[in-house]
Structures are given as structure tokens and as C-alpha cells.
Amino acid sequence: MRLLVLGGTKNLGRHVVEAALADGHEVTLFNRGRTNPALFPSVRRIVGDRAAPEALATGEWDGVIDMSGFLVRDVALTAAVLRDRCEHYTYMSSIAVYADRITPGMTETAPLLPWPDGAPEDHFTMDLYGPSKVRNESLLTATFGDRAAAVRSGFVVGPYNPDFGNWGWALAHGLPMECAARPGQPVQYIDARDLAAFLLHLTTRRVPGPFNAVGPTHTLADLAAVWQTVVPDPKPVDWSPAVDRFHLPHDGSNDGTFQLDNTRALTAGLRLRPAAETARDYVAWVHDGNVPPEPAH
Numbered sequence: 001m002r003l004l005v006l007g008g009t010k011n012l013g014r015h016v017v018e019a020a021l022a023d024g025h026e027v028t029l030f031n032r033g034r035t036n037p038a039l040f041p042s043v044r045r046i047v048g049d050r051a052a053p054e055a056l057a058t059g060e061w062d063g064v065i066d067m068s069g070f071l072v073r074d075v076a077l078t079a080a081v082l083r084d085r086c087e088h089y090t091y092m093s094s095i096a097v098y099a100d101r102i103t104p105g106m107t108e109t110a111p112l113l114p115w116p117d118g119a120p121e122d123h124f125t126m127d128l129y130g131p132s133k134v135r136n137e138s139l140l141t142a143t144f145g146d147r148a149a150a151v152r153s154g155f156v157v158g159p160y161n162p163d164f165g166n167w168g169w170a171l172a173h174g175l176p177m178e179c180a181a182r183p184g185q186p187v188q189y190i191d192a193r194d195l196a197a198f199l200l201h202l203t204t205r206r207v208p209g210p211f212n213a214v215g216p217t218h219t220l221a222d223l224a225a226v227w228q229t230v231v232p233d234p235k236p237v238d239w240s241p242a243v244d245r246f247h248l249p250h251d252g253s254n255d256g257t258f259q260l261d262n263t264r265a266l267t268a269g270l271r272l273r274p275a276a277e278t279a280r281d282y283v284a285w286v287h288d289g290n291v292p293p294e295p296a297h
């Protein structure tokens with residue numbers, strides 16, 4: 001299949017590209033050539049900026065996987081350029097789209113965030129992250145109809161992706177795992193490799209619609225206990241660290257965000273590896289000399 005990956009060279013996108021190449025697809029990358037420019041030297045690369053995507057004005061693709069869509073203006077420009085020249089368009093969205101952060105068990109039909117009155121479409125700020133993902137999903141559906149999929153994830157963990165707090169780093173270095181949150185805090189995450197495989201699966205099988213691409217809900221304490229099993233003699237968890245790497249409210253006001261219903265994604269083909277495998281691979285990746293990146297959004 002001819003696949004166009006918008007992005008593809010930082011944290012999560014590289015797993016998408018690796019999975020696509022491993023499956024024998026013909027991959028083209030579109031990015032500015034700034035982030036890890038030496039990655040995938042044998043893959044065709046179109047250099048350009050999403051703010052002016054004229055470089056995409058020729059060529060045809062069976063599938064597009066959009067990893068770099070933030071600004072509404074830029075996503076609209078790319079959609080217009082690619083509308084008649086690709087079969088399926090899979091957009092990397094976020095669980096930040098939901099208006100409600102408390103109710104457990106939300107499906108993909110739960111109410112989404114509104115666009116704030118007067119907010120700019122051409123200037124990105126973090127408070128516009130969720131509303132921008134909503135607008136982008138909606139404009140892509142308007143453009144591509146049932147040729148569009150949107151994949152909503154939250155914590156993404158795995159090699160080349162942000163650590164879970166400091167957990168992989170701590171276990172690899174004999175330090176305490178830090179948890180600046182309640183032991184009973186619900187959390188959902190997805191391994192970056194499982195997410196990449198799902199993005200590819202939806203694109204190659206041309207599956208439409210939004211999906212909560214998240215794993216099962218754990219309590220933070222239960223998940224920490226699983227991670228601790230992957231090294232001998234782990235240090236006790238530090239529940240009051242000086243640095244808060246999770247940024248989770250302690251009053252439960254974000255608990256629904258991590259108790260999403262993932263049935264639709266599982267039915268569509270999402271496969272989730274065991275938490276211990278993610279932990280073991282992350283620790284091994286740190287042992288190999290890699291340094292986790294800062295949390296992405």
C-alpha cells in the first residue's frame with residue numbers, strides 16, 4: 001500500500017513508520033526535515049511545512065496517517081490538498097477531546113469540547129489542544145466522510161516515547177518510582193507500538209470513525225506493582241516526590257478521562273500487550289543508553 005505519514009520521526013510516529021515498513025508498505029514521509037532528519041534514510045521524504053503544504057500537491061496515496069496535526073488552519077490546508085488524492089485518512093487525535101472529565105465509561109459518542117469563542121485557528125496554545133483536536137476531527141470527517149478515522153489516546157508509553165512518570169528510568173537505575181498521585185488514581189495508557197499497529201490497521205483496512213485507543217483501567221498502585229516486577233529488588237514507590245511528572249488532580253476531577261470505554265477499538269482490531277512487557281522493554285531501552293523524552297501532548 002502507498003502510505004503517506006505526516007510527521008513520523010519523533011516519538012510515536014517512528015513506530016508507525018517502522019510498522020509500515022515491516023509490513024512491506026511503500027512509505028512517504030512529509031515533515032520539515034528538522035526532527036531526527038537522519039532517521040529512515042531509505043524512505044522517500046517530502047520536505048515541507050504543514051502551514052504551506054504545496055509540496056503535497058502531486059502524488060497519490062492509498063492511506064494517510066496524520067501524526068502532526070495541531071493547528072486547525074494547517075489541518076484544513078492539508079485536508080484540502082489531499083482530499084482527492086488519498087483513499088483513507090487516519091488522524092492522531094487525543095482523549096483530551098472530551099468535555100466531561102469525570103464520568104467513567106465514556107464511549108466515542110460522549111460530548112466533545114466546544115471551540116472557545118474568539119480563539120485563534122492559526123496560533124497554538126496548550127489550552128487549545130483539546131478543542132483543536134475536536135475541530136480537526138470534525139473538519140476531516142467533513143472532508144473525507146467515511147474515509148476518515150480519528151484515534152484518541154492519552155498516555156503513550158514505550159521506547160522513544162515519554163516515560164510513565166520516571167518509572168522506566170528509575171527501575172533501570174535502582175531509584176524509587178515516583179507517583180505524585182493517589183494510589184487509587186485510575187490510569188489508562190497504551191504502548192506506543194500497539195498504538196502504531198492500530199493506526200496502521202485502521203488505515204490499511206480503511207476503517208472509519210473515532211476510537212478510544214487506550215488500554216484497560218488500572219489503579220496507579222496496581223500498575224506500579226506490575227512495573228516493579230520487571231527488576232529484582234525494586235525500591236519502594238515514592239508517593240510524595242518533589243517533582244510531579246503526572247500532573248493529575250488529586251481530587252478525582254479527571255478520573256473519567258482514564259476510565260474510557262475502549263470496546264469499539266478492541267472490536268476494530270486494537271491489540272494490547274501486557275503491562276509487564278511494556279515495562280520490561282522500557283527498562284531495557286533505558287539500559288541500552290536511551291534517555292526518555294519529555295512528556296508529549
Ligand SMILES: NC(=O)c1ccc[n+]([C@@H]2O[C@H](COP(=O)([O-])OP(=O)(O)OC[C@H]3O[C@@H](n4cnc5c(N)ncnc54)[C@H](OP(=O)(O)O)[C@@H]3O)[C@@H](O)[C@H]2O)c1
Nearest residue numbers: 007008009010011012013031032033034035049050067068
Ligand atoms: N505522546 C502522547 O502522549 C500523545 C497522546 C495523545 C496524542 N498524541 C498525538 O501524537 C502526535 C504526536 O506524536 P509524535 O510527536 O510522537 O509524532 P511524530 O510523527 O513521531 O513526530 C512529529 C512529526 O511532525 C513533524 N512536524 C512537526 N511540525 C511540523 C510542521 N509544521 N510541518 C510538517 N511537519 C511537522 C516532525 O518533523 P519536523 O520537525 O522535521 O517537521 C515530526 O516528524 C500528535 O498528534 C499528538 O497530539 C500524543
